[in-house]
Amino acid sequence: MTGLAAAEATSAVVGTPALNFLIFFFFVVVTLVIAVSVAGGNRTTTDYYAGGRAFTGWQNGIAIGGDYLSAASFLGIAGIIAIYGYDGFLYSIGFLVGWLLVLMLVSEPFRNTGRYTMADVLDLRLKATPVRAAAAASTITVSLFYLLAQMAGAGALVSLLLGVSGSAGQDLVVAVVGVLMLFYVLVGGMKGTTWVQIVKASVLAVGAAVTTFWVLSRAGFSLSDLLHHAAAASPAGNKVLGPGLEYGVSTVTKFDFVSLALALVLGTAGLPHVLMRLYTVPNAREARRSVVWTIWLVGLFYLCTLVLGFGAMWLVGGKSILAAPGGGDSAVPLLADKLGGTLLFGIVAAVAFATILAVVAGLTITASACFAHDVYASMLRHGEADPAEEVRVARIAAVVIGTVAVIGGIYAKGIDVAFLVGLAFAIAASANLPSILYSLFWPRFTARGALWSIYGGLISSVGLIIFSPVVSGASSALITDRHIDFAYFPLNNPGLVSIPLAFFLGWLGTVTDRQPNDPARFARIQVRALTGVGAERGGRS
Amino acid sequence: MSLFQPSRGNASSTTASFQPGHGTVGTAAPPANRASAIGYEAVRASRDFWTIQRRFGSFVRPACIAFIIWYFLYVIVAVFAPGFMRISVFGDVNVGICFGVLQFVSTFAIAMGYRRWARRRLDPLSARLRNRLEGGPRQ
Numbered sequence: 085m086t087g088l089a090a091a092e093a094t095s096a097v098v099g100t101p102a103l104n105f106l107i108f109f110f111f112v113v114v115t116l117v118i119a120v121s122v123a124g125g126n127r128t129t130t131d132y133y134a135g136g137r138a139f140t141g142w143q144n145g146i147a148i149g150g151d152y153l154s155a156a157s158f159l160g161i162a163g164i165i166a167i168y169g170y171d172g173f174l175y176s177i178g179f180l181v182g183w184l185l186v187l188m189l190v191s192e193p194f195r196n197t198g199r200y201t202m203a204d205v206l207d208l209r210l211k212a213t214p215v216r217a218a219a220a221a222s223t224i225t226v227s228l229f230y231l232l233a234q235m236a237g238a239g240a241l242v243s244l245l246l247g248v249s250g251s252a253g254q255d256l257v258v259a260v261v262g263v264l265m266l267f268y269v270l271v272g273g274m275k276g277t278t279w280v281q282i283v284k285a286s287v288l289a290v291g292a293a294v295t296t297f298w299v300l301s302r303a304g305f306s307l308s309d310l311l312h313h314a315a316a317a318s319p320a321g322n323k324v325l326g327p328g329l330e331y332g333v334s335t336v337t338k339f340d341f342v343s344l345a346l347a348l349v350l351g352t353a354g355l356p357h358v359l360m361r362l363y364t365v366p367n368a369r370e371a372r373r374s375v376v377w378t379i380w381l382v383g384l385f386y387l388c389t390l391v392l393g394f395g396a397m398w399l400v401g402g403k404s405i406l407a408a409p410g411g412g413d414s415a416v417p418l419l420a421d422k423l424g425g426t427l428l429f430g431i432v433a434a435v436a437f438a439t440i441l442a443v444v445a446g447l448t449i450t451a452s453a454c455f456a457h458d459v460y461a462s463m464l465r466h467g468e469a470d471p472a473e474e475v476r477v478a479r480i481a482a483v484v485i486g487t488v489a490v491i492g493g494i495y496a497k498g499i500d501v502a503f504l505v506g507l508a509f510a511i512a513a514s515a516n517l518p519s520i521l522y523s524l525f526w527p528r529f530t531a532r533g534a535l536w537s538i539y540g541g542l543i544s545s546v547g548l549i550i551f552s553p554v555v556s557g558a559s560s561a562l563i564t565d566r567h568i569d570f571a572y573f574p575l576n577n578p579g580l581v582s583i584p585l586a587f588f589l590g591w592l593g594t595v596t597d598r599q600p601n602d603p604a605r606f607a608r609i610q611v612r613a614l615t616g617v618g619a620e621r622g623g624r625s
Numbered sequence: 626m627s628l629f630q631p632s633r634g635n636a637s638s639t640t641a642s643f644q645p646g647h648g649t650v651g652t653a654a655p656p657a658n659r660a661s662a663i664g665y666e667a668v669r670a671s672r673d674f675w676t677i678q679r680r681f682g683s684f685v686r687p688a689c690i691a692f693i694i695w696y697f698l699y700v701i702v703a704v705f706a707p708g709f710m711r712i713s714v715f716g717d718v719n720v721g722i723c724f725g726v727l728q729f730v731s732t733f734a735i736a737m738g739y740r741r742w743a744r745r746r747l748d749p750l751s752a753r754l755r756n757r758l759e760g761g762p763r764q
Contacts, residue, residue: 111638119626170710170721170722171724173721173722174703174725177696177699177728177729178696178700180728180729180732181692181728182734183694183730183736184688184689184690184692184732184736186687187736187739188684188685188689188739189689196666232688238737277757278703306715306716307718308715308716308718309716309717311716311717311718311722312716312717315717322711324723325711325717325719326707326708326710326711326719326721327702327703327707327710327721328704328707331704332707338704341700342700342701343701343702343706345696345697349693349696369744372740372743374741376735376736376737376740379732379733380733380736381735383729383732383733386729387726387729390725411666458698501685568737603666604665604666607665607666607667607668608667610669610678611665611668611669611674611758612665614674614677614678614681614751615677615751615754615755616751616755616760617754617755617758617759618759
C-alpha cells in the first residue's frame, strides 16, 4: 500500500486500468479454479441445485450474505449516503431488518418442506399444477428483475474500473460478465457458485472493514468528527446528518419511502435466490444457523457502509462523485483511491466487480433451477424426468437466462442500481411472501387463494411500476421523451399498494373458494415444517 | 392474527386422517413416502405436537410483531418527524444515528436470542417427535 501522502499525489488520476485489470483477472482465475475443482460432476439434481446439501451453517450463511450483498448494497447504499447523507442509512436498515422474518418464519419450515424451489413448498400444501406454474412465473420474474439491476450496474462500474468509456465498450463488458457467470453456473453448479460466493463475501467483508478502519483513523476514530467533516464538505451542510434530504421533499416522496421500507422488510423473505440457498444445508437447524451468520455479516457490513458513505462525502465530495462515470455507485471506489491510491482502488473495484459476477451467477442458477425443476420436470414431464436430463435442461435454461440478462443489462444501463433492487424487493414481497406465509401458517388457505395472491401481487406490482414515474413522465424515467407520460401512479415503489393487495387477494380467493380445503395437507405441512419429518437429510451419507 | 395460532383446528380434521392411498407426498423423496404412512392429522392433534406449536408461537409471534412495530416506528419518525432525528445526542451524533444503530443492535439481539431459544426449547422436542415418527414404522 502506498502511504497517505502518495495517495494524495495520485488522486488526480483514478486508478490505472492495467493494474485494475490484473487484480480483476487474478480474482476471476482463482474463483474459476475453485469452481472447477469443487464441482465434481454435478450429475444429480441435488448436486446441481443444492450442492449435495453438504454445506455447514456458517459456510452457507456467508454464501447467502455473498448473494445478498450485491453491488446495490456495496456501491449503491454507500453512494446514496455520500450524496444524500442519512437517507441511505434508512435503506440499509430495511435491507437488514427483513432477515428476522427469514430467520423466524421461513428458514426452518422451508428447509423442512421443500427440495429445491419455493414452488415445492406451495405444492406440498396445495398440490395444484397451476400454483406451481404461478410460483415459477413469479420466481423467474423476480430473478430477472434482480439480474437486470446487477447487469445495469456492471456497465457503469466497469467504465470506471477499466477506463472503458464508450457505449460499445460497456456493452462488451456486460457480455463478458454474462459469459464468465455462465461458466461458474454451468461447470460449478450450486457447489461451485456457493464457493465463489464464500470467497467473494470474505474478500468483500475484509475490503469493507479495512477501508472503514482507514476512514475512521483519518477522523481520529470519532464518529462525531467524521459526521462533522462530512457535513462541512457537503453543500447541504448539517441537513445530511438527518433524514429527509432525498425523501422529505414532498408528501409523495415521503409515502414513497414508506412504500420502499415495506418492500425491503417484507421482500427479503420472498427472494428466490435467498430461499434456494436454504436447501444447501443438511437440516433445518443448519438453515437457522446460516441465517444467523448472514444477519451478522450483513449487519456489520451495513454499519461499515455508513462510515464509507460519510467518508466519501467528506474526502471525495458529492460533486466529484456525481461527475464520475457511474455516479453515486462510484463513491466507494473513489474513496478507496483517495485513501490508498491506485492499488486500493483496484482492489475495491475488483471486489465490486466480483460482487456483480457472483450475484448474477446465484440468480441465474436459481432461475434456471426453477425452470428445469418446476416447469420442465414437474409440469411438462409430470415428475418423470431423468435427473441427468433435468440437469441438462437447467444448463440450457441458464444459457437462455444469461443471454436475456445481458441484453436487458445493455438496455438498462445507467439506471440507479439500489433503486432497481428496491423494485425487485417489492415484486418479491408482493408475489411470493403472502402465499409462502399462508401455506405454512393458515389452515384454510386454498389453491385459489394462492393463485389470486401470486398473480395479483405479480401483476399489480409490475403494473404499478409500468405506470409509475420510473418508466415515464419524470426527468429520470426510462422513457426520456417527456411528451410520453403515462405515470398515473405517483409512487416510484409499488409496495405500499401491491403488498397489502396480495395479502388481501390471498385471503379473498380462499374465503370465496367453494372447494373445501384439505385439512390433511395442512396437518402434513405443519408437522413437517416444525419437526422435519420426511425432509431429505443432507450431507455426505 | 390467525397466522400463528396453535389451533387444534377444525373439529372435522380427525375424520379424514386415513388416506393410505393418497400416495406420494408432493414431489418429495423416498423417505417422505414412508412418512406419508404417518397420520399427520393425528400427529397434529397430539399433545406433543401441540406443545411444539404453542412454544414456537409463544416466541415467534411476539418477536415478529415487536420487531415490525419497532422498525416502522423508526421509519415513520424518520419520514414524518425528521426534526426529532436531528436532535444532538453527543457532538454531531444525533438521535437519528443512534436510533438507526439501535435497529442494528435489536436485530442482532433478536437473532441471537431466537437461535439460543430454539436450540434449547424447541430442538429437543421436535427432534424427539421426528425420531419417533420416522423410526416408528421400521421397528
